[in-house]
Amino acid sequence: MTNVRKLNYQHLLYFWSVVRNGSLTRACEELHLSPPAISAQLKTLEERLGEKLLVKSGRTLVPTEVGRLVYGYADEIFGLGRDLLDALEQRPTRRPLRLVVGIDDVVPKEIVHRLLQPALSISQPVRLVCREGTLERLMADLAIHEIDVVLSDSPIAPSLSVRAYNHPLGSSKEVWMAVPALAKTLRKGFPGSLNGAPVLLPTEDTAIRRALDQWLDRHEVRPVIIGEFEDYALLREFARAGGAVAPVPAVLEEQFHQAYGLATVGPANGVEAQFYAISLERRIRHPALLAVWENARRILNG
């Protein structure tokens, strides 16, 4: 067996401590060792793995991309170690179950909140970590195990190099909403009334935008697009400010009326927003994610 295959867990512990503490000096305090002792061990670990794990950023050390991957594993390994000690002392484990969720910007945060809430209500403690971004960025993080699952409005394309699985959570029909005064003027003659009306839409690279465009074409409606948004939260804020109509998943219709004072113009018949959980696992096994999955079937049109 070569040196590369022999993992020195002491080296890994030092590396883990440096990343967790954010500096070599603080890791020294925690481990009661001198800086060169740790520095040398880190160098040995990098040589053994054949990868650069830390780089200097200003005065401190920060993990490289590979370093973040290694840190993720180390965190699991030493987290389990803590659990082992807790188990020996017959205490409940202190470490909560960790669920890292990547959230596609285009998915309304209100839906994300409703979908994820049950994850925090399962029998064991859960620490939910949410990261937002574009689907491409989130898939890259998923590929290196930085996140457990991605919530998106579109399934992962088969052409993508990441081998991941789409788990359909369900769908919601779309409605058009606006501030009450604008909604009232557009209700008559809908959907033809949207001709020339100001609308806010998700950007063209999203599945829901493509479905809405097709719906507008089908009804031969030509609204004036005054804003396109990658982030649905921003789209919603512009809708609240008045002056334009916005597509809203019907599952949020009542909430948008109560919380944001928006009124319904009419339904975008046939347009359904799809929601997917994308993970590297063929079958969902994470207990918190299973709770999310079951909840999604209740609140969405599974």
Next chain:
DNA sequence: TCCATACCTACGTACCCTAG
């Protein structure tokens, strides 16, 4: 102030030699 490098010591292990 933080980290890397050079050079040192301490310790454990593997291996060899030798006496009983």
Next chain:
DNA sequence: CTAGGGTACGTAGGTATGGA
């Protein structure tokens, strides 16, 4: 053959020092 001692080597830790 076995037990005990010597030697070589690798690993892990230290101090001193210098660069960024």
